[in-house]
Amino acid sequence: MELENSQNNALAKLPMLKLGEYEMWEIRIKQYFQIQDYALWEVIENGNSWVPIPVTAPESGPSTALKMTVPSTAEEKICKKNDVKARSLLLMALPNEHQLTFNQYVDAQSMFAAIKARFGGNEATKRTQKALLKQQYENFNASSSESLDSIFNRLQKLVSRLAILGVVTPPEDLNVKFLRSLPSEWDTHVVVWMNKPDFDTMGLDDLYNNFKIVEQKVKKYTGAINDEKNLAFLTTSSLSSTNTINTVNTGVSTGTTKVNTASTEISTANFSDATVYAFLSTQPQGSQLVHEDREQLHDDDLEEMDLK
Numbered sequence: 001m002e003l004e005n006s007q008n009n010a011l012a013k014l015p016m017l018k019l020g021e022y023e024m025w026e027i028r029i030k031q032y033f034q035i036q037d038y039a040l041w042e043v044i045e046n047g048n049s050w051v052p053i054p055v056t057a058p059e060s061g062p063s064t065a066l067k068m069t070v071p072s073t074a075e076e077k078i079c080k081k082n083d084v085k086a087r088s089l090l091l092m093a094l095p096n097e098h099q100l101t102f103n104q105y106v107d108a109q110s111m112f113a114a115i116k117a118r119f120g121g122n123e124a125t126k127r128t129q130k131a132l133l134k135q136q137y138e139n140f141n142a143s144s145s146e147s148l149d150s151i152f153n154r155l156q157k158l159v160s161r162l163a164i165l166g167v168v169t170p171p172e173d174l175n176v177k178f179l180r181s182l183p184s185e186w187d188t189h190v191v192v193w194m195n196k197p198d199f200d201t202m203g204l205d206d207l208y209n210n211f212k213i214v215e216q217k218v219k220k221y222t223g224a225i226n227d228e229k230n231l232a233f234l235t236t237s238s239l240s241s242t243n244t245i246n247t248v249n250t251g252v253s254t255g256t257t258k259v260n261t262a263s264t265e266i267s268t269a270n271f272s273d274a275t276v277y278a279f280l281s282t283q284p285q286g287s288q289l290v291h292e293d294r295e296q297l298h299d300d301d302l303e304e305m306d307l308k
Contacts, residue, residue: 014093015029016095017093017094017119019095019119022116022120022121023165026120027164039078040085040086043079043108043109044108044109046109047107048079048083048109083107087107087108090111090112102114126165130165130167133158133161133165136158137158137159140181141181142154142183144183144184148208148215152208155174155177155181159174171201171202172199172200175204175207176194178207179193185218
């Protein structure tokens with residue numbers, strides 16, 4: 001019951017006219033009228049079936065023929081009612097800024113013709129639109145993040161708009177365009193299907209359904225490759241960080257060795273104890289190195305340095 005109600009609501013939704021999409025709107029508005037009430041579309045397509053009745057002016061007045069614009073028979077009343085309803089729906093389907101302009105048309109048939117002349121475009125605009133759509137078809141491509149459904153639907157919409165303008169795409173060309181627009185992870189399947197003997201005559205829907213079967217496999221394979229790449233990148237980054245730390249530590253150790261060497265050379269030189277102490281105090285880790293180097297000096301050497 002809920003599904004039926006949702007379908008009825010979808011059918012009851014009036015298709016709104018959007019700029020640049022008149023051809024598609026014309027198809028949808030025709031379907032809408034035919035589903036809602038076919039008599040509404042008949043009024044738009046064939047016009048009113050009732051004819052104003054000529055009447056004669058009173059004898060006292062001028063002898064002129066007048067026309068009665070009110071339908072008289074039951075059939076004419078029904079036709080007039082359908083015309084008013086169809087005209088109102090057409091007016092509601094237009095953008096707000098255009099409703100005042102088209103409100104001047106008194107019947108549905110003349111209003112529909114005016115809408116087509118305004119938004120349908122002339123031959124020059126159709127040629128421009130056709131060239132633009134052809135360029136979009138030639139440059140059609142897809143990214144790795146786009147799903148197979150999205151790629152197929154975009155291509156189908158583009159081909160449908162070309163078909164409305166009279167451009168028919170051969171099945172072989174359409175299949176090749178679809179396969180070549182797929183991301184690189186589909187390359188293996190693309191090569192296999194392009195070498196199939198019935199590839200030239202296969203419909204795009206059949207090709208899409210066959211690729212839909214293996215879509216999950218392709219996604220899993222691509223995901224596994226991406227995981228391996230990420231793991232390799234993380235491992236390389238970790239090793240690079242460890243090597244950098246080791247290099248820094250080696251540099252620090254080398255610097256300590258140089259300081260110790262300098263301290264040893266100074267201890268054997270002919271300087272006073274105070275001079276040696278002052279020099280070592282200026283080196284890295286000064287206090288600890290001074291204490292250690294003083295312990296390494298012999299008492300006789302200290303006395304000799306004091307005498308000199």
